[in-house]
Structure formats: structure tokens, C-alpha cells
Amino acid sequence: MNATARTSARGAPRSLTGLLPFLRPYRARIALAGLFLVLAALATLAFPLALRNLVDGGLSHADKGAQALALRNHFGALFAVAVALGVFSAARFYMVSWLGERVTADLRNAVYAHVLRQSPEFFETTQTGEVLSRLTTDTTLVQTVVGSSLSMGLRNTVMGVGALAMLVWTNPYVMSVVLLAVVLVVLPTLWIGRRVRRLSRDSQDRVADSSAIAAEVLNAVPVVQSYTAEARESARFWQATDNAFQTAVKRSRARALLVAFIIVANTALLLWGLYRGTEAVLAGQMTAGHLGQTVVYVILLAGAVAVLGEVYGDLLRAAGATERLMELLASTSPVADPAAPQELPLxxxxxxxxxxxxxxxxxxxxxxxxxxxxxxxxxxxxxxxxxxxxxxxxxxxxxxxxxxxxxxxxxxxxxxxxxxxxxxxxxxxxxxxxTGTVPQDAVIFSASALDNIRYGRPQASDEDVVAAARAAFAHDFLQALPEGYSTFLGERGVRLSGGQRQRIAIARAMLKDPPLLxxxxxxxxLDAESERMVQAALDSAMQRHTGRRxxxxxxxxxxxxxxxxxxxxxxxxxxxxxxxxxxxxxxxxxxxxxxxxxxxx
Missing domain, CATH: 3.40.50.300 (P-loop containing nucleotide triphosphate hydrolases)
Known part of the structure; x- marks a missing residue:
């Protein structure tokens, strides 16, 4: 990672703004999710008010009949608040989960499509395993944030601000001290969070290193085994995973410190508020219902701050993941379509x-x-x-x-x-x-023989595929496979011999029927006999074109x-x-x- 990237990795989680282009198409759903989020937060904030009315209104009647009726009404109000909270929370959860899955899928598709358009120069410096790590691990982190953490953060922000406003309205003096305490909690949280984010980025890079090693070695297992290098490769992979583990431990240690600080600070804040409220009740300055309301609001505020601390940690990890994904999307291929393309005269x-x-x-x-x-x-x-x-x-x-x-x-x-x-x-x-190409190392995809040959011309009919296979002297062995042309050939064509893979590649090029071969x-x-047959087929293929090939x-x-x-x-x-x-x-x-x-x- 270059110096610029490292400097950026130490900043605030502004890297998440890179996700905005993927969120814009779903503005309506985001607005609806935001509405449910606010309604769920308001239902939560209404709960302490209903509780205060229950304590101060439902228990104050001398008449037992009136008291029972009042209790029934107040408990009904509490249940209505709980129903509203459940419905709005469920709706919010569904909407943000849908957004998380959709945005992650769009992001994966965009990165994959972008990488496919890169020239070979890109792959001279970027390992395939690293790209796969970004497509899986990094996008999963982004999904966690968009589909869960970000929603929880926004919900708790609304709840925290609402609880703060209610406390200021009902207990101005208490809140002057609470605000000071909140500031004392937030500032160290931001300082520790910067280190968590840097370590999160480093941890993801180390995971990508191990993925790159695994992808490289698993594609060359026969070579590894022929050189009895299993132990060496296992040791190399172990070293890479251990480096990832050590970096993850450092990240977890920093995040654990962040969590511990938030919990201790919030508990102190809660106990102080409870102590001051109890003193006010004993002095006759506050009713028991008012104290209960204040305590619940303080709990909501403390809980919101605690959750925001956890969410901030998730945002830091996702910011590192987003940076890595945006780096891929920002890469430009030196080979691109011309600004004013010309037609090829044929x-x-x-x-x-x-x-x-x-x-x-x-x-x-x-x-x-x-x-x-x-x-x-x-x-x-x-x-x-x-x-x-x-x-x-x-x-x-x-x-x-x-x-x-x-x-x-x-x-x-x-x-x-x-x-x-x-x-x-x-x-x-x-x-x-x-242009049609038959490479020295034939590429066979994890699909059927029919699909592998048709890769040269996706719209070709089955009859055209069979004709190309016959011309490449592949028809006989394909017919002898368990399911004929529909037989799955395995990853990289492991179920075929080298010569059979080569003939499928030749059939693919023949089916494409290009003017330049x-x-x-x-x-x-190919063995000597197959070589003579395929050489004859290639000689024929050189002439099998609408013009001269x-x-x-x-x-x-x-x-x-x-x-x-x-x-x-x-x-x-x-x-x-x-x-x-x-x-x-x-x-x-x-x-x-x-x-x-x-x-x-």
C-alpha cells in the first residue's frame, strides 16, 4: 500500500462516501427505511412517557376501581407503544437488509466487470487471489455496514438525540453535566477509532495475501505434489494466515479498549444520573414517575452511545474495505476504446x-x-x-x-x-x-462440453457445435463421455486429457469462424496420430470462412x-x-x- 493510501487509511470513515453511487438508485427505499427508522426511534422514546404516566397517574387514585381502570388504560398505552415499536423495527430491518444485499451485489458485479476489462498489465502487479479477497471478504464487510450497522447507528443517533432533548427539557441541570460527560466519552472514542481503522485495513490486506497464496497453489496442485512441496506450501500459507491473525489481534485489542472505555463511561453516567434523581425524589423535587422517566432516558442515551461506539468500529472496518474496493474501481486500463472509433472495412x-x-x-x-x-x-x-x-x-x-x-x-x-x-x-x-485464438494452454471452463465449444459463438445451434467438434476431431471422444456433449468437464477440464482439451479449444475457434486465426x-x-488429424483440421479451418482466412x-x-x-x-x-x-x-x-x-x- 502506498503512502497516500496509508495516510487516507488513518482518517475518518469518509471512504464510505465511495458507496454513494451504489446507493443512489435506491433513494426511494432508503427514504422509506429512514421513515421506519425514525418511527421506531420515536416509539422507543415514547415508552418512558407512557411509563411515567403509569407510575404517576395509574397508581395515584385512592379509589380502587378508578385505579384498576387507569392501570388498564396505561398498560394498554404501553402495549400500543410496544406494537408500534415492533412493527416499525421489523419494517426497518427488512428494508435495510434488502439494501445491504442489493448494494453488495451491485458492488461485486461492478468490481468484477471492471476487473474483466483490465489489460494484462493489471494482472502483472495484482494477484488473482487478492481480487477474490476483495470480492468476498471486503464486500461482506460493506454488506454488514449497509445492511445492519449503518441502520443501527442512525437509529441510535435519533434515539440518543431524542433522549438528550427530553432530558434537557425535563432536567436542564442534570443534562448540563451529562453533555460534558458525553463529550468526554466521544473524544477518546474518536482517537482510539483512528487506530482501529488503520489496523482494520492492514488486517484485510493480510487476509488478501493468504487468499492470493491459496489461489495460486490450488491451481498448481499437481506441480506442488510432484515436487513434494506440500509441507513448504502449507508453511507458507500458515505464515500468511498467522500474519493476518497477529494483525487481527492488534485490531481486536484496540477495539476491545474502545468498547471497555465506552461501557465504563456510560455506566458512570447512568449511575450518576440515577443518584441525582433519587436525591431529588427524596427531597420532594421530583415524582417517582419523573425519576423513572429520567432513568429510562439516561439508559437510552447511554445505550445509544454504547451502540454508536460499536457501530463506529464496524464503520472503520468497512471504510478500509471500501477503500480497497474503490482502488480496484479506480484502476484504469491503458488499453481502452478510442474516442472516435472507426469501422473495420471488410x-x-x-x-x-x-x-x-x-x-x-x-x-x-x-x-x-x-x-x-x-x-x-x-x-x-x-x-x-x-x-x-x-x-x-x-x-x-x-x-x-x-x-x-x-x-x-x-x-x-x-x-x-x-x-x-x-x-x-x-x-x-x-x-x-x-479474431480467433487457440492458445498453447487450452482453457476449459467449469461447464459442459457443449457450453465450452459454444463459448466461441454463444448463439450457435447444437448442430453448429457438433459440426465444429467434428472438424476438430473432438466428436468421437465427446460422444463417448457419460452424458455426451452435456457432460460437465470439471474445473479447468480436469476430466479430459491434454489433447482432448486442445481439440475443444480448436473447435471453439472453428465455431467462431473469424477472418483472422x-x-x-x-x-x-496432441499425440502423433491426433496431431495429424488436427493439423488436417487446422489446414481446413484456415480456408473455412466466408472470405479467405x-x-x-x-x-x-x-x-x-x-x-x-x-x-x-x-x-x-x-x-x-x-x-x-x-x-x-x-x-x-x-x-x-x-x-x-x-x-x-
Whole structure:
């Protein structure tokens, strides 16, 4: 957390104002909840008045019949107050609980949708586990405040102010001392509360650390187990949770001090008021009913202050949570839709792709150029393969082409164009809608095989899905699953082999049927027989389009790209060779050396 955030974390709970945009759509419900809140508080404040009338009016009649009738009326009034209190309190509870659940759901949806729009640069510095912690733990704290604590705070504020007003009206002298005592309670409460809030923010950060570790390790359990690192990872997680525990203990200690101070101070205030009232009754300056009323108002005031102290602690924790959520919502992606977007001109001849003197540095590695003065042109319908050692810049070409990153700023960074239009002038959705990708590590969602393939085109019919699966040679094994295409594939496709996952990813891209196809070592997980089948399917897919499909292939296994129209060899982000397989072999350069190593092996 940077210095600015730390400074903000020590202030008042003004960070909760970040929730205002999420509350505004429900102004009518908030107003209704506020009305029920005030009515419930007024019903509570009416109780001491009814009690005073009962003591002074219902017990003062000499006539037993009149006394019984008066008692019946006064107890009826007390019961009516209790009914009103119950009804208004229940209505208030329902309204604020609804608001808490609704605002929390809206907040989660907004944060999740915002994170999904971030470029990969965001995830270079933010762990997935931390984002999940903010979506769960932090929003739960916000829900507690909006759906409960804030309502209780407002209700007790109204009750406290009302009790204070009644005490001032009925006992001006007593209240002059009570007001002084309240000030003496509030000032230390604010001082202790600042430390509670800072520790609350720190505690939430430590919980996020442990969540990040758990998310990372649970996604790599086979690797952890293969290296017998279970004990090490358990120890690392234990250290993270222990850090969270230690910070939480400090927060709880500070909050316990706050609670103890409020209880002691309020008890002293209550006893003092009771003592002074008893003296007044003995001196004949106050009736017993008046004393009872005063005592109840003092109890209400003391209770309101005590509850406000508890609520203040909850507000401090929620303020820290809100800060963390607002930080996520305030993050802006460096890759965004242009202010004046252009349309991508399409024709039956397909897409022309041009890299014009492109240079690029990853934000996390600004000193090393991933691409330098890189130029490449793909004619419509052409298949071009990118080869080279790891780190040569092949994947970077794919990421820039899909605008996961933008080329380096200024004219020196060059430009990437589709049919002559700079990709930075195209809407992101339109650009990516015309691109299909088959990654090296196939991504399978926790859904059925049908839904996984249809992810490429959600409106596709079942027949279209089956056709794409047949083209990717996935139909046979999908039919053999327990429920066929409706079989749930498990998290990350754990019920499938690597080759089966890869063929589903290929079917997904085929179903999308884009004019630009990006294949990142798409047959890397296949056995020799499957590779031949899928390679034939990919060759067919390169032509299965309404126009001519332009294809860009990343290949480490040179045997898969021998038939490409052109092979481009990269080294350290630069093009060093270019030509057909036969021509490059005859040249005897970098490609020939790579081919000699692979084909000889």
C-alpha cells in the first residue's frame, strides 16, 4: 500500500462516501427505511412517557376501581407503544437488509466487470487471489455496514438525540453535566477509532495475501505434489494466515479498549444520573414517575452511545474495505476504446495484417524490448508462421495484435493495421470479434462440453457445435463421455486429457469462424496420430470462412509449419529471416540450424 493510501487509511470513515453511487438508485427505499427508522426511534422514546404516566397517574387514585381502570388504560398505552415499536423495527430491518444485499451485489458485479476489462498489465502487479479477497471478504464487510450497522447507528443517533432533548427539557441541570460527560466519552472514542481503522485495513490486506497464496497453489496442485512441496506450501500459507491473525489481534485489542472505555463511561453516567434523581425524589423535587422517566432516558442515551461506539468500529472496518474496493474501481486500463472509433472495412478477400516498425516494452520489464522495429505484412488469406527461441517475441506479436497491450507511445512505437486501419482506432469488441485464438494452454471452463465449444459463438445451434467438434476431431471422444456433449468437464477440464482439451479449444475457434486465426502451438498437447488429424483440421479451418482466412501461427515444432505460405524467424524481437521452408533451409541460417536440431533428433 502506498503512502497516500496509508495516510487516507488513518482518517475518518469518509471512504464510505465511495458507496454513494451504489446507493443512489435506491433513494426511494432508503427514504422509506429512514421513515421506519425514525418511527421506531420515536416509539422507543415514547415508552418512558407512557411509563411515567403509569407510575404517576395509574397508581395515584385512592379509589380502587378508578385505579384498576387507569392501570388498564396505561398498560394498554404501553402495549400500543410496544406494537408500534415492533412493527416499525421489523419494517426497518427488512428494508435495510434488502439494501445491504442489493448494494453488495451491485458492488461485486461492478468490481468484477471492471476487473474483466483490465489489460494484462493489471494482472502483472495484482494477484488473482487478492481480487477474490476483495470480492468476498471486503464486500461482506460493506454488506454488514449497509445492511445492519449503518441502520443501527442512525437509529441510535435519533434515539440518543431524542433522549438528550427530553432530558434537557425535563432536567436542564442534570443534562448540563451529562453533555460534558458525553463529550468526554466521544473524544477518546474518536482517537482510539483512528487506530482501529488503520489496523482494520492492514488486517484485510493480510487476509488478501493468504487468499492470493491459496489461489495460486490450488491451481498448481499437481506441480506442488510432484515436487513434494506440500509441507513448504502449507508453511507458507500458515505464515500468511498467522500474519493476518497477529494483525487481527492488534485490531481486536484496540477495539476491545474502545468498547471497555465506552461501557465504563456510560455506566458512570447512568449511575450518576440515577443518584441525582433519587436525591431529588427524596427531597420532594421530583415524582417517582419523573425519576423513572429520567432513568429510562439516561439508559437510552447511554445505550445509544454504547451502540454508536460499536457501530463506529464496524464503520472503520468497512471504510478500509471500501477503500480497497474503490482502488480496484479506480484502476484504469491503458488499453481502452478510442474516442472516435472507426469501422473495420471488410471484404470477401479477407483481412490484411500489417506491423509497421513496431517497438514494444512490457510495463514490468521496461529496460528490455520485447519487439524492436518489427515489420511484417500478411496478405489476405495468407498463412504465416512465427518461429524462434523462447523469448524471441512471438507471443508478444499475438498480444499486440489483439490489443492486450498497445505499442510503445509516439510515432517511434510504430503501428499495427488491419485492412489499413490502426487497431488503436478500432473498438476493442469489434477488433477481437474478428479474431480467433487457440492458445498453447487450452482453457476449459467449469461447464459442459457443449457450453465450452459454444463459448466461441454463444448463439450457435447444437448442430453448429457438433459440426465444429467434428472438424476438430473432438466428436468421437465427446460422444463417448457419460452424458455426451452435456457432460460437465470439471474445473479447468480436469476430466479430459491434454489433447482432448486442445481439440475443444480448436473447435471453439472453428465455431467462431473469424477472418483472422491465431494459433499458438495449437497441436502441442496432441499425440502423433491426433496431431495429424488436427493439423488436417487446422489446414481446413484456415480456408473455412466466408472470405479467405488470414492465419498467424506460432510454432516451436517446425514440422507443423512446413506448408505455411511464409515462415518468419524472430530473434530478440527482430525479424532475422523470412521465406518458405525450402528457401530457409537452403539459406543455411538460423532456421536451418533449428530444423537440423529438430529433424535430426
Amino acid at each position: 471484404s470477401g478477400r479477407g483481412l490484411e495484417v500489417e506491423f509497421d516498425r513496431v517497438s514494444f516494452h512490457y510495463p514490468s520489464r521496461p529496460e528490455t524490448a520485447a519487439l524492436h522495429d518489427f515489420s511484417l505484412r500478411l496478405a489476405p488469406g495468407e498463412t504465416v508462421a512465427l518461429v524462434g527461441a523462447s523469448g524471441a517475441g512471438k507471443t508478444t506479436v499475438f498480444q499486440l495484435l489483439q490489443r492486450f497491450y498497445d505499442v510503445d507511445g509516439g510515432a517511434a512505437g510504430g503501428a499495427i493495421r488491419l485492412n489499413g486501419v490502426d487497431v488503436r482506432q478500432l473498438p476493442l469488441a469489434a477488433l477481437r470479434a474478428h 491465431l494459433l499458438d502451438e495449437a497441436t502441442s498437447a 488470414t492465419t498467424l501461427v506460432i510454432a516451436h515444432r517446425l514440422a507443423t509449419v512446413q506448408n505455411a505460405d511464409r515462415i518468419v524467424v524472430l530473434e530478440h524481437g527482430r525479424v532475422v529471416e523470412e521465406g518458405t521452408h525450402t528457401a530457409l533451409l537452403a539459406r543455411g541460417g538460423v532456421y536451418a540450424r533449428l530444423a537440423a536440431l529438430q529433424f535430426t533428433a
